Amino acid sequence: MIHISNIHKSFGTLEVLKGIDLHISRGEVVSIVGPSGAGKTTLLQVMGTLYRPDAGSLRIAGTDISTLSAKEIARFRNEHLGFVFQFHQLLPEFSALENVMIPAMIAGRKQRATRERALELLKFMGLAERADHKPSQLSGGEKQRVAVARALMNEPDVIFADEPSGSLDSHNKAELHQLFFDLRDRFGQTFVIVTHDNELARLTDRCIHIVDGKILEPEVEEGANAALADDTATAEA
Numbered sequence: 001m002i003h004i005s006n007i008h009k010s011f012g013t014l015e016v017l018k019g020i021d022l023h024i025s026r027g028e029v030v031s032i033v034g035p036s037g038a039g040k041t042t043l044l045q046v047m048g049t050l051y052r053p054d055a056g057s058l059r060i061a062g063t064d065i066s067t068l069s070a071k072e073i074a075r076f077r078n079e080h081l082g083f084v085f086q087f088h089q090l091l092p093e094f095s096a097l098e099n100v101m102i103p104a105m106i107a108g109r110k111q112r113a114t115r116e117r118a119l120e121l122l123k124f125m126g127l128a129e130r131a132d133h134k135p136s137q138l139s140g141g142e143k144q145r146v147a148v149a150r151a152l153m154n155e156p157d158v159i160f161a162d163e164p165s166g167s168l169d170s171h172n173k174a175e176l177h178q179l180f181f182d183l184r185d186r187f188g189q190t191f192v193i194v195t196h197d198n199e200l201a202r203l204t205d206r207c208i209h210i211v212d213g214k215i216l217e218p219e220v221e222e223g224a225n226a227a228l229a230d231d232t233a234t235a236e237a
Contacts, residue, residue: 061080
């Protein structure tokens with residue numbers, strides 16, 4: 001589904017990504033973890049076509065992103081990719097239903113079919129009764145589920161999530177984490193999730209560790225995980 005080869009990305013003189021190689025299969029739920037400043041969000045934004053890499057190649061669902069113009073990338077992003085952010089990014093003047101419909105309206109799809117699809121998604125999220133409520137009338141967990149429904153609106157191949165449960169309490173966090181796997185099982189979406197949440201990272205099919213702009217090799221990951229376990233045990237003792 002996603003093929004990345006030797007990706008580099010700098011901002012000014014600061015090199016953030018230093019030769020990233022990564023393959024993510026269709027239907028995988030993958031987490032990306034690492035310390036602050038390691039390059040997690042930058043990698044997510046490159047994969048999500050929000051940033052162009054300075055070097056290297058990116059293919060998503062068989063499409064070589066480097067061959068597309070800016071306009072073609074925007075269209076590809078709208079049709080094939082979905083995004084969930086930490087603070088949901090809902091438009092406050094629109095209802096939950098209207099927020100979910102936005103990606104399909106941008107794509108120029110028919111309003112009746114778009115409305116039916118959005119209502120179906122809200123029903124799946126347990127929010128059918130909240131469709132006409134504006135974001136200010138929704139709880140934090142409800143807002144994030146609306147954001148997930150919006151990400152699913154155009155039936156994307158991949159959903160990218162950046163700290164999606166970072167602003168939620170423990171109950172809503174657990175529900176959101178389970179939702180990702182329910183959606184994968186029902187709709188077959190691939191999920192790539194940047195997170196500091198250790199519980200979510202443990203649940204995912206694969207956990208990618210980034211340090212100083214590079215992916216740790218598996219044997220290094222094992223050592224890092226062992227050290228983390230030792231630190232946790234020491235803290236709990």
